Amino acid sequence: MSLSYPLRRIARWTWLPTLLVGGWAQAHTPGLPLALPPGAGDGVLTVATFSLAPDQGRWLDHRDGIVEALRALKPDVVALQDVQQTPEMPNQACWLAAQLDYGCSFISADPPSRPTRQGNALLTRRPVTGDAVTLLHPFEMASTAGMVRLEIGGMPVNAYVTQLHPGAAHSDDGLIRARQVVNLLRWMEVTDDGLPTVLLGDFACAQGAAELAALQAQYQEARPLASREQEGALPALPAAMENGEPRYDHILLRRDSFRLLRLAALRLPGAEGPTARGLVATVQLLRPVAAP
Numbered sequence: 602m603s604l605s606y607p608l609r610r611i612a613r614w615t616w617l618p619t620l621l622v623g624g625w626a627q628a629h630t631p632g633l634p635l636a637l638p639p640g641a642g643d644g645v646l647t648v649a650t651f652s653l654a655p656d657q658g659r660w661l662d663h664r665d666g667i668v669e670a671l672r673a674l675k676p677d678v679v680a681l682q683d684v685q686q687t688p689e690m691p692n693q694a695c696w697l698a699a700q701l702d703y704g705c706s707f708i709s710a711d712p713p714s715r716p717t718r719q720g721n722a723l724l725t726r727r728p729v730t731g732d733a734v735t736l737l738h739p740f741e742m743a744s745t746a747g748m749v750r751l752e753i754g755g756m757p758v759n760a761y762v763t764q765l766h767p768g769a770a771h772s773d774d775g776l777i778r779a780r781q782v783v784n785l786l787r788w789m790e791v792t793d794d795g796l797p798t799v800l801l802g803d804f805a806c807a808q809g810a811a812e813l814a815a816l817q818a819q820y821q822e823a824r825p826l827a828s829r830e831q832e833g834a835l836p837a838l839p840a841a842m843e844n845g846e847p848r849y850d851h852i853l854l855r856r857d858s859f860r861l862l863r864l865a866a867l868r869l870p871g872a873e874g875p876t877a878r879g880l881v882a883t884v885q886l887l888r889p890v891a892a893p
Contacts, residue, residue: 666869
């Protein structure tokens with residue numbers, strides 16, 4: 602089922618498992634959302650990832666602040682987790698997209714007939730040339746993944762989002778996550794066409810966790826830069842502790858495809874004011890060098 606907004610606003614409410622191919626029409630003029638090192642040039646992509654779980658029960662109080670923060674940042678892609686939709690509350694991700702004039706792809710294991718649905722979403726201000734969604738094994742865990750393909754500096758780029766099964770590492774939950782990662786990687790290999798790819802989301806485990814081993818050969822974690830080019834880098838990401846809670850936000854970059862320009866905490870409204878709620882990274886595509 603799809604709903605159309607007038608003038609460039611198109612939102613998808615997706616039920617899994619489904620494969621979608623298509624795109625949204627956008628007309629925003631791309632701009633650099635963060636201060637970049639001199640000579641960064643074109644082919645720059647900014648991505649953000651965070652969960653809406655802290656906003657449940659306080660959505661009306663927080664949503665305008667989230668819009669304000671994202672409008673100032675102007676990320677090309679926003680990956681959202683723990684998105685909700687109820688009869689009383691319009692889909693949170695697509696509400697944000699409508700305010701920002703972004704495209705929205707809501708990915709849920711809940712069928713459209715269900716009055717209350719939860720899932721992940723990808724928002725983007727760039728033209729989308731294709732997308733796909735899947736349900737990860739084991740299906741009964743209702744973990745999903747989705748992707749959009751967009752153009753950055755004339756080059757096609759994939760952005761994926763997922764939210765893995767939560768729970769302790771040294772338990773059946775950790776084994777389930779490891780199986781989901783293998784399943785996710787195989788699906789990405791089928792859908793990414795070998796293009797530069799960014800993987801975003803809540804992996805329910807920290808950097809270097811054993812469950813993520815299958816990704817290491819092809820993807821590297823975005824980590825703080827040890828460089829004067831970046832100011833205010835976080836000392837530890839993404840499992841930094843704030844208010845006693847572990848954080849499992851991840852931004853993974855396909856190896857040899859990107860140069861990390863900036864990585865920082867994404868500060869959004871919280872119960873006690875602006876809080877580091879996720880991650881935002883700015884990367885530059887590495888263009889292939891033509892053979893002589």
